[in-house]
Amino acid sequence: MRISQTFSKTTKTVPGDEKAINALLLIKAGFIYKEMAGVYAYLPLGLRVIENIKTIIRDEMNKLGASELLMTSLQAKDVWQTTGRWSDDVVDIWFKSKLQNGTEVGLGWSHEEPLMAMISKYVKSYRDLPVSVYQFQTKLRNELRAKSGIMRGREFLMKDMYSFNRSQKELDDFYDRTKQAYLNVYERVGLGPYTFMTFASGGSFTQFSHEFQTETSSGEDVIYLDRTKRLAVNEEVYSDSVLAQLGLKKSELEQINAAEVGNIFNFGSVKGEQMGVYFTDDKGIRQPIYLSSYGIGVSRLMGVIAEHFNDESGLVWPEAIAPAKVYLMAIGESKVTKLADQIYNILTGNGVAVLYDDRDIRPGEKFADADLMGIPWRVVVNSESVTNDRYEIKSRSKKTSEYMKQEAMVKKLAIHG
């Protein structure tokens, strides 16, 4: 991408009501735009990060054998009435609206009930099971306060997966495989070392749900972490009896702040019974379907990564999800820019995603934008490059530059590509 031809603008102007570090950084770097509190548009570079995260999640979900589909944002009242969750007293974050004929409709904040209702139309027999499906869906939640940037939005992108099984055993096996897939996702987006499986409340369905919590000072949750075992307990279920049950020792736990980046839920057969979703087993007996749900807030994950990987100059994207691998800039006159054009073509020809700062602005602005945007590698083409085949290459996460000949520089960047 040539910056001159991409709609991408860094800015020093941020909305006065914006307090969250992730949103402030992402707005300044030109990755997101604030439409209203808790509602953000994704500008081209921000959308690339979202798409890179989606690609990783999709890959891991497909490996589990799940099928991608897309549910609807508009939802019917009766589907939610079966579980009592249409009521604003039970679910206090609904956005609702009305059809022209007065019929109330909900805007999807979750898709458990609509998916169960849909599945009940297609799954009748044990031969139709197991099934696992997932979607990337824009969810709308009418949060009373929205102060955490894209970490807790009124509108946000979520990957939600659901598995439908014939028995608790079959469900538990899939549930355990999904735990590992989730850990793979966090590892691949760069949060692996800082993310811990955490026992949390299972609500009315089961004793525990499992959260994935990333250590970060801005996190809304408090967890008690056993760093050696890489297991934690959310304060909401933290008690002596729970620790004993889980084989954790109070003396080995650290209290830390963390942000939830995933939550998986084992409903067993409760939801199936509640909604009347049954199948006929291999003996001809009617049985409730077993359900689990598995969520990752995609935009939230991007926010947590932005909070986690930054310094005083701006963002520092992990390479796997960065909007480009290389920030290329020219410092100098026409011979230099002509060479930079060539380098741009050579790198992109080698499959390297390059953000090419071809703007006619001061070098200081280019350096500042490169740092602010947090692109993993910066390559500078200058008069030394023209005369001595000498290029400056610098990792965003290191203080010092290296100097290389063109061939070595291209090789180094293409190898990682």
Next chain:
Amino acid sequence: MRISQTFSKTTKTVPGDEKAINALLLIKAGFIYKEMAGVYAYLPLGLRVIENIKTIIRDEMNKLGASELLMTSLQAKDVWQTTGRWSDDVVDIWFKSKLQNGTEVGLGWSHEEPLMAMISKYVKSYRDLPVSVYQFQTKLRNELRAKSGIMRGREFLMKDMYSFNRSQKELDDFYDRTKQAYLNVYERVGLGPYTFMTFASGGSFTQFSHEFQTETSSGEDVIYLDRTKRLAVNEEVYSDSVLAQLGLKKSELEQINAAEVGNIFNFGSVKGEQMGVYFTDDKGIRQPIYLSSYGIGVSRLMGVIAEHFNDESGLVWPEAIAPAKVYLMAIGESKVTKLADQIYNILTGNGVAVLYDDRDIRPGEKFADADLMGIPWRVVVNSESVTNDRYEIKSRSKKTSEYMKQEAMVKKLAIHG
């Protein structure tokens, strides 16, 4: 994809209120699921078609130099008040809701105003222009009646692009390039021969907008078509003076039914003046930004394709957007299924997208599903394949099969891949 492991079910049960051919076919084939009137979920195979169409559109928009971003579904009232389009009397298809504090919000039915408001924050000088951006966005429109399946939904997927220019000339050039890009899209999805650029109402902004209309008996529009010139006039602007202006002769026009698959709109500087979006030109003078908008209903396009390409047995997808290229099935016992497994691996290894019907059901059901789903090529593995290296291969759009050896069959399918 192995059908046994994919959530994909053909069905004979369709909702009683469904009348549209596109929706009936797509529901039966297991591509979509009806959530409520005008609101459809996309099941795995349906989502693949959507993604294939998106890939083609994205490619053509990128070639124009446009940048992809993602605006929000929740929209602020004040942005729409600047043009008077918040009022339900002016725009009668709003879905609206409220934040917890009582603030009204709109659900995006269009994104012109929000995009103009956003652009005004980033674009100040002639150096910041031209800019063109696009998104794939779920739009919500509170249609009074929703009877055309996915051809006119209350919730639907749209590609909308906007170009921001410095002069009418610059805008017109981009507008003309976009016309060609749109024709390329229709050509690539298989509708090229049946789709015509059509002069339509320009509303209060300009004399004409340009629609792209596909000939189909179920289309909601009536157009007057000059087949030789491949140009048409929508009945809404059809008059002697318009024909004279466009150099079309009444005697050479055919009246046909058509479905709109795209609409492009040249606002000139009107919107910029209305919303107060200005830039400073190279002489330091304040000028209104020139705007065009360009829409393709992605799900609508899928619906039109389904209406256009079907026969008495089901759907007949054009290859470029089909959810898979090959429908592979085995008829026979273990030696046959073992060979079919091998063929599946060989074809997928050659980059061919295969829907492998590995279910333990009657051959008749497999043949019926293959036709209903409309996968372009059907390959049958049977005992003849095991003993005589003989495979049946049939194009969905032809009546008769061919018989080939494995090597020739793989070569034929991989060549087109």
